[in-house]
Amino acid sequence: MPSDLDRQIEQLYRCEPISEEDVKRLCIKAREILIEEANVQVVDSPVTVSGFCSTLRTVLSTGMFARRTSEACIDHGDFVDRGFYSVETFLLLLALKVRYPERITLIRGNHESRQITQVYGFYDECQRKYGSSNVWRWCCEVFDYLALGAIVDGRVFCVHGGLSPNLQGIDQIRAIDRKQEVPHDGPMCDLLWSDPDDITGWGLSPRGAGFLFGADITKIFAHNNAIDLIARAHQLAMEGYKLMFDKTIVTVWSAPNYCYRCGNVASILELDDNLGQEYKVFAHAPSVRSSLPEPPSFPLHPPHFTQAQARGCIRATKREEREFSLRI
Amino acid sequence: MPPRKRMSVSSTSSRSESPLVFATAPNADAEEWVKAWAQVPARELIDCPVIAIDADTSVEDACDMLLSKDIACLAVQARPGSSPSGAPYHGLFDFSDVNAFLTLAATQHKLASENLKGRPRIQEILAAAKAGRVPVHLVSNLSEKNPLEMLPYDATIVSLLGVFSRGTHRVLIQSDTSSTFAGMVSDRQLPSWFTSFSQSSSTFLRYLSNPLSSLSLPSMYLYFSVIAAKASESVLDAMKLMSEEGVSTIAIVEEDGRLLSAVSVSDIGKIVVPQQDNQILTMPLHQFVTMIKEPDGSTDGVDKFPVYSVSPSSTLYYTMQKLLATSSHRLFVTDDAALSSSTFPPTSAGNLTGIVSTVDVLSLFARIANLPDIDPTRMQRHRRASSASSNSNSSGSRSSGRSSFSFGTGSARSRSSSRTSLGRLSFSGGTGIPSTDGKTFQWAERVSPGKSQ
Numbered sequence: 090m091p092s093d094l095d096r097q098i099e100q101l102y103r104c105e106p107i108s109e110e111d112v113k114r115l116c117i118k119a120r121e122i123l124i125e126e127a128n129v130q131v132v133d134s135p136v137t138v139s140g141f142c143s144t145l146r147t148v149l150s151t152g153m154f155a156r157r158t159s160e161a162c163i164d165h166g167d168f169v170d171r172g173f174y175s176v177e178t179f180l181l182l183l184a185l186k187v188r189y190p191e192r193i194t195l196i197r198g199n200h201e202s203r204q205i206t207q208v209y210g211f212y213d214e215c216q217r218k219y220g221s222s223n224v225w226r227w228c229c230e231v232f233d234y235l236a237l238g239a240i241v242d243g244r245v246f247c248v249h250g251g252l253s254p255n256l257q258g259i260d261q262i263r264a265i266d267r268k269q270e271v272p273h274d275g276p277m278c279d280l281l282w283s284d285p286d287d288i289t290g291w292g293l294s295p296r297g298a299g300f301l302f303g304a305d306i307t308k309i310f311a312h313n314n315a316i317d318l319i320a321r322a323h324q325l326a327m328e329g330y331k332l333m334f335d336k337t338i339v340t341v342w343s344a345p346n347y348c349y350r351c352g353n354v355a356s357i358l359e360l361d362d363n364l365g366q367e368y369k370v371f372a373h374a375p376s377v378r379s380s381l382p383e384p385p386s387f388p389l390h391p392p393h394f395t396q397a398q399a400r401g402c403i404r405a406t407k408r409e410e411r412e413f414s415l416r417i
Numbered sequence: 418m419p420p421r422k423r424m425s426v427s428s429t430s431s432r433s434e435s436p437l438v439f440a441t442a443p444n445a446d447a448e449e450w451v452k453a454w455a456q457v458p459a460r461e462l463i464d465c466p467v468i469a470i471d472a473d474t475s476v477e478d479a480c481d482m483l484l485s486k487d488i489a490c491l492a493v494q495a496r497p498g499s500s501p502s503g504a505p506y507h508g509l510f511d512f513s514d515v516n517a518f519l520t521l522a523a524t525q526h527k528l529a530s531e532n533l534k535g536r537p538r539i540q541e542i543l544a545a546a547k548a549g550r551v552p553v554h555l556v557s558n559l560s561e562k563n564p565l566e567m568l569p570y571d572a573t574i575v576s577l578l579g580v581f582s583r584g585t586h587r588v589l590i591q592s593d594t595s596s597t598f599a600g601m602v603s604d605r606q607l608p609s610w611f612t613s614f615s616q617s618s619s620t621f622l623r624y625l626s627n628p629l630s631s632l633s634l635p636s637m638y639l640y641f642s643v644i645a646a647k648a649s650e651s652v653l654d655a656m657k658l659m660s661e662e663g664v665s666t667i668a669i670v671e672e673d674g675r676l677l678s679a680v681s682v683s684d685i686g687k688i689v690v691p692q693q694d695n696q697i698l699t700m701p702l703h704q705f706v707t708m709i710k711e712p713d714g715s716t717d718g719v720d721k722f723p724v725y726s727v728s729p730s731s732t733l734y735y736t737m738q739k740l741l742a743t744s745s746h747r748l749f750v751t752d753d754a755a756l757s758s759s760t761f762p763p764t765s766a767g768n769l770t771g772i773v774s775t776v777d778v779l780s781l782f783a784r785i786a787n788l789p790d791i792d793p794t795r796m797q798r799h800r801r802a803s804s805a806s807s808n809s810n811s812s813g814s815r816s817s818g819r820s821s822f823s824f825g826t827g828s829a830r831s832r833s834s835s836r837t838s839l840g841r842l843s844f845s846g847g848t849g850i851p852s853t854d855g856k857t858f859q860w861a862e863r864v865s866p867g868k869s870q
Contacts, residue, residue, distance in 0.1 A: 199720065207703065208678060208710045208723040273726060273751070282722070293735075293742035297722035324719060 094188055101181035104174050106218050112180060116227040119183045122190050123234035128263050129246075130194050130239040138163045138247060138320050138358040139343045163239050165322040165341065166198020166249040166281070175211045176218055179228060197235035198249040198322065199281040199298075202271040233268050237280050242364055246316045250323045251338075252302050253279030254291050259314050273298060284324055285338050304334040311337050318366070320358060329356030329370040345372055446620040451575065451786045453614070459572040460590045462610060463600035465489075467589060472496045472507055472554035479553040480515050480690055489603065489683075490587055492565075493557045505596065508557035508565045509587070513665050516682040517560040519689060520660040522546070523653055523698055560682075561800045562663055567591060570599065574610065575786050581607060582783035582791050584776050586746070604775050605744070608737040611782065615734065622734070629736060629750065629773060630729035632781060635794055637729065637750055637771040645670045645769070648677050648703035652689065655680045655702055663800025668724075668749055668769060669702050676749055676769045678706040678723040726751045727773065733781075740775055747774035 097107050097115065107115070168179045186193045199205060206212050206225065215225035238248040238259075246259065255276040256262055265277050272278045282299025285307060286292065292301040307319065319338040324331075326342040333339070345355040359367040470479055470491045479491060490511040495504060525543060533540050538555060545551045558564055566585050568576050570593040580588045581604045592599045615622040629637060636643075645668035646655050658667050659682055666681040680702065688708055689697055697705075706723065713721045726749040727736050739748060750771040783791045 204677070204723055205720075208706055209720070210707065210711075213704075213707065273722065273724075274728075284719075293738045295721075295742050295744070296719060297725040297739075297743045 094184060098181065098184045098188060101177045101184060104177045106177060107180060109219055109221075109223060112219075112224050113227055115180060115183055115187065116231050118187050119231050120234050122187060123195075123231065123236070124268075126194075126234075126236050128237045128265055128267050129259055130196075130236045131243075132163060132194055132239050132241045134242050134364055135359070135361045136163055136241055138241075138245075138341055138360065139165060163194040163196065163241075163247050165247065165320075165343075166196050166235070167200045167322065168195075168198065175214050176224065179211075183231065194239050195235055196239055196247060196249055197232060197237055197267075197271075197281060199271065201232035201235055203229045203232075204270070204273075229270075233270065235267075237262060237265065237267050237277065240316070241360055243315070244317045244364055245320055245360060246314065246318070247320045248280050249321060250279070250281045250299055251283030251285055251319075251321055252300075252306060252310055253283065254300060254302075255279070257310070257313060259316075282323075285321075285333050285340075304337075307334045307337050317364065325351060325353060326356075327351075327353045329354040330358065330368045339366075341368075446624075447785045450614075450618060450621055453618070454574040454578070454786065457574045457610075459568055459574060459577045459588075459602055460570065460599050462574070462577065462602045462606040463590060464603055464606050465601045467492050467506075467598045467601055469494050469506070470510070470553060473552045476515075476518055476551045476553050476556050479510055479556075480686060483510075483512065483515070484687060484690070490563070490601070491553075492589070493554050496554060505598075506565060506589075507554050509563050510553055510557050511560075511563050511586075512682040512686040513560035513562045513659075514556050514558060515690065516656055516685045517660045518542075518551075518556045519685065520653075520656045521559070523695070524657065560660065560663070561803065562586075562665065565589070567598075574607070575788070577602060577607060578779055578783040578786055579788045581776065582780040582788065584792075584795060604746070604779065605741065607779055607782075608740055608775060612734070612737055612741065625734035625737070626732050628730045628732055629727065632733060633784075634773055634777045634781070636773060636777055643668055643749070643769060643772050646680075646702055647672065648706070649701055651698060652680075652685075652700050652702065652705050653698040655705075656685055656689075656698075659685075661801065663798075666745075666747055669706055670769065674769065676724050676726065676751060677703065678710070679725075679749070680705065680709065684709050724749060728752065729770065733778065736773055737778060740778070746776075747772050 093111075097111055100107055168175070168182055182193075182195065186195060200209065200211070206229070211228075212222070212225050215228070216222060218224075238246060240246050240259065253276040256279070261276070262280070267277060269277075271281055279299045282294065282296060284294060284296075284299065284301055286301035286303060288301055288303045289305060290303055291306065294301050311317070311319065318336070320341055321338065322341055322343075324340050324342070326340045329342060329345075331340045331342075339358065341356060341358050342353070343355045343357055345353065354370050354372045356368045356370045359369060361367070465488065468482075468486065468488060468491055470482060470493055472494050473496070474482075479493075482491060483489070490509050493507045493510050495507045499507065521539065521542065525546075528539075533543075538559070542551055542555050542559075545555060562584070564585060566580050566588040568580065568588055568590050570591050572590065577588065585604070587601050587603045589598045589601055591597075611621075611625075615625050644658055644662045644664050646658055648669050648671055655667055655669075659665065659680075665683075666679050668676055669678045669680060671677050684705075688705070700708075710721070710723060713719070721743075725739065725743045725745050727739060728751060731739075736748060740746070749769055750773055752768040752770045780791050
């Protein structure tokens with residue numbers, strides 16, 4: 090299996106789809122791992138947090154992901170839809186999860202849903218590439234097992250969307266039965282759909298699901314749950330990340346030039362051992378410079394992956410940090 | 418950004434625990450509310466100016482104006498000498514009319530000449546199209562959903578309720594001096610106003626905290642109201658449905674009846690109109706829905722939920738808030754009973770059970786105000802009746818097909834087959850795809866019944 094998996098990783102990394110049979114087995118294996126995870130996964134620092142990163146290959150190519158056993162990352166969901174390589178991207182992420190289960194944490198986004206993927210593109214892509222809806226169905230079954238959030242050192246809470254008027258405490262999230270399609274309302278839906286906004290209290294979201302919540306709500310939640318920061322994604326941040334409400338909440342957006350037209354930059358958030366925050370901003374997929382050491386060694390191409398919807402996170406070496414990151 | 422009203426604690430719970438009893442407004446309280454409503458002049462709710470357009474402008478240009486100015490409705494000026502009362506406007510023009518026109522253009526080749534008797538306007542439109550140009554005044558209120566309604570300068574909120582609870586979407590308010598108009602009030606202004614009013618009247622707020630299921634809403638239950646098309650049917654099927662049934666939005670459902678999304682006349686205006694050929698008419702609706710949704714969030718990352726819905730236990734307050742937040746005219750009602758079960762994974766969409774619209778909500782308030790003649794479904798029924806008479810094969814099959822629409826009992830199938838058989842003499846395969854008989858659909862001035870390809 091390990092050599093098969095490495096082969097699949099390499100293939101997916103080159104944006105080549107793997108066989109339907111391979112997909113089936115990969116999805117089953119991923120589910121076996123995910124089913125053991127908590128609704129709110131406990132993660133230790135240091136860790137990199139990424140939201141909606143479409144430059145998976147770039148990020149992978151610039152860092153020695155395979156080599157650094159201490160590397161860990163949390164991925165904020167919205168792995169699919171929009172873009173041309175959702176299938177390869179998501180499967181690559183699953184393959185990496187199976188390969189390095191302790192180092193990657195995947196959090197469910199609002200797009201990891203049957204209803205959304207039927208409308209926003211993933212379903213169509215699966216049909217096109219595999220000629221049937223099997224792959225889509227198996228992926229949706231994996232979605233159902235994804236965690237709803239993560240907590241780093243008990244102090245940084247990661248979720249895809251935001252808060253819910255029905256959830257005052259993180260413990261209440263643990264009580265949700267998450268293994269289902271994303272409901273169209275209720276606390277599980279809110280976690281994946283809500284947005285922070287400049288209002289007081291709660292408001293209904295113009296998205297048609299989830300809520301808008303203001304600074305007061307955010308600070309009360311942070312205080313009651315003894316957390317310093319809520320890290321989330323779900324909304325475009327033109328500068329790659331956006332801190333709000335006296336830095337109690339941050340939107341981390343990792344897809345540069347979203348949909349080829351937004352002209353935004355992207356970022357990932359690095360938390361060190363002391364939960365110090367460093368936002369690494371990148372404007373576009375830089376061309377690849379180095380090859381990865383053993384194993385595996387991936388062939389490196391200029392990334393075409395850019396607009397696919399999957400995320401990986403990586404810590405670059407010191408040398409590459411200077412080359413592509415901006416210190417904030 | 419202006420500060421928004423905070424939802425008070427009592428109303429943040431979107432579910433109500435009241436048992437299923439018919440909730441009426443207590444009389445003394447109701448009198449108090451109506452008195453307050455009668456104090457507020459309608460003109461304070463004006464939310465858009467009256468934008469006029471010359472009666473002889475082409476339909477194409479008129480639609481272009483709707484799209485480029487991003488407005489819902491234009492006022493068509495009266496042609497000189499045509500209006501004895503001196504009223505400045507002939508009528509209104511909106512996306513429902515656009516849809517009615519496009520549907521007519523796409524299906525006119527099937528209209529047998531006997532159908533045109535007694536429908537002089539359709540004949541005029543077809544004649545104008547043949548001559549190469551259709552002026553907008555012929556298409557004004559073609560949908561029969563967009564009549565020109567006017568209220569005097571001193572009209573109040575109560576007068577607005579009277580108009581909107583009959584199903585119109587907008588009303589012109591006259592100025593105090595000249596025969597001009599101060600502006601237009603659109604129906605979405607009222608739920609907004611009533612929500613604010615509830616912040617100053619605790620008894621009204623309490624009334625709004627009733628669940629939808631306990632209120633007398635005509636369209637909550639499927640067999641009364643939900644017009645839907647299957648995801649596999651075509652865009653033209655959707656257009657015909659909206660035109661013939663007199664609705665501005667229809668549900669799109671999966672084979673098994675689950676709610677996928679919705680299509681509205683403004684989607685038709687925005688996506689079908691700019692097309693250069695008729696390919697889009699045959700596109701399956703699940704693909705069209707993807708086209709509709711694609712721009713959502715592509716410039717700001719704010720993806721939207723594919724369909725806006727509430728459940729029977731949602732409160733009226735929550736429903737009004739959602740109508741406002743999503744800028745919709747109606748929400749689908751889905752039965753979420755399955756969601757509370759933890760024994761099996763429920764579907765995300767739940768079961769579609771009905772619809773609640775702005776008009777339905779305002780009719781409740783109109784009843785409280787003791788307004789006479791409240792009938793939110795009247796315009797819809799009128800439209801259905803007139804469109805049924807224009808279909809050669811419809812006779813009684815339209816109404817029977819529609820009223821028996823439900824899920825899982827097999828009548829969904831009978832409904833679609835009855836629609837399939839309606840007036841589809843030249844349609845192949847019963848899937849609504851127009852036959853390739855050379856009569857291609859062409860927009861506006863290129864609508865030309867006599868031309869063959």
